[in-house]
């Protein structure tokens with residue numbers, strides 16, 4: 688049994704995808720600073736249901752369940768929307 692730990696699996700997935708998309712060639716003209724990156728992640732997380740777990744084992748189960756093309760497509764759409772709205776008003 689691993690140590691109990693509070694994790695939002697949605698946050699982990701969203702943050703990984705935001706980094707991936709933001710650093711892809713499609714978005715090279717957008718600001719890549721940490722402020723904008725986290726602003727985008729926060730925007731997306733406010734739109735999606737959270738998936739909290741309290742152990743690494745549960746995290747792995749939920750992660751594998753969420754890693755499907757339907758869910759990833761929904762998340763990607765929200766991320767693209769957030770990249771554009773943060774890009775318009777970076778707030779720095």
Ligand SMILES: [Zn+2]
Nearest residue numbers: 718720723777
């Ligand atoms: Zn920035």
